[in-house]
Amino acid sequence: MKIIVADDHHIVRQGLLALIQTARVGSIIADVDSGEKAWQHILRHEPDIAILDITMGEVSGLSVCQRIKARGLKTRVILLTMHSDIKVIDNALEAGAHGYLPKSDAFHSLIKAIHTVHTGGQYISDSHQSELQSYRNNKTDFELTIREKEVIHHIALGQTNKEIGKALFISAKTVDAHRTRVMKKLGFKKTAQLVRFAIEQGLSL
Amino acid sequence: MKIIVADDHHIVRQGLLALIQTARVGSIIADVDSGEKAWQHILRHEPDIAILDITMGEVSGLSVCQRIKARGLKTRVILLTMHSDIKVIDNALEAGAHGYLPKSDAFHSLIKAIHTVHTGGQYISDSHQSELQSYRNNKTDFELTIREKEVIHHIALGQTNKEIGKALFISAKTVDAHRTRVMKKLGFKKTAQLVRFAIEQGLSL
């Protein structure tokens, strides 16, 4: 079994190499530190399995995964992440990943994932599986309306509902309604989380 | 040389163990997956070196580092992070870290860091060193105490005063006092502004 490992963190690559060697589960034909290098290598050698970190500089593991799917290559993909966010897992599987593994997971999970994926199956940990199920069942479209984004923008600037109301020529109560709806959509409970989201999504400019 | 490794990602721990064993640079007496466990272990066994991830669940490596400094333990700390943000490095060193290492750094950097730190030196990569110099030269001193930064960190995570109090073993009223003092120092009036500040200043890790 030919395996390629891609992660921008040298220590993580070392860990993966050590684990895979110990388990004698296959041979690593390459370990690279970027999505772009991974893609070049996969295109040329079409390995059996690609273990890709999601967050890697310019070309993410997700992006490489989509390219593999688009080209119809036989390489099967296991995506790795730091935090096991259910939204990210959903994205990963929709991008065509055959397996999903949080970095916090232990040795045997990795080996199990490699085996499962190689024999044509899909690997997700049991706990994530059930979580994903319920997430997909009641995932109400996460898209925010223009007005909602506008309100978030003002919230991230540190304005109160009253101030935002004045700025947008609506009542503070309406602002509160928008705010509450957004919170519900995103599953947040505090303004702080919303501000963080706004900054990360570029809604605060 | 006794070394403890703390990182919530199993694969990263494996990588560190493999590297340290290969280099025969010391013996790892423990590897744990949380800041709390690390702190308990360090308190009891006072190892020579603690290699701590900064971002670990509730108790960060930064926080463990501060505790070690406060207790005057001989354990020397090397902090690890994903992204080499200069603000985070500055925070880490001010928190009492003896070394700073991005996870993307290679084998020899880790070994060099361990050696340097063990012999009483401070390790940062050369490129980061010069960057840090210029950053510190023109950073406008906001004069926040370590405790205040710690509180801000939790606020930016979206925790309430009550929750922060529990996490830091102080009353919610004290958290409120810190919060109010920071607001006054920085001229803020809302949590949102504080969250923005924390993210921009790299205090949110």
Next chain:
DNA sequence: AGATAAATAGGGTATTTCCCCTATATCGGC
């Protein structure tokens, strides 16, 4: 020794957030 700063924590109050509810008007799609 005295001053200063930091961390602790309580009392009190006004404001704000968070979240439940109902209700109306508008607009686009089927």
Next chain:
DNA sequence: GCCGATATAGGGGAAATACCCTATTTATCT
């Protein structure tokens, strides 16, 4: 013409905040 989504807005209440105050302890500096 009706349905669903969006935007509007109000009632109400529990929780959290922002900000005023005082006060003690510990540590550091002069």
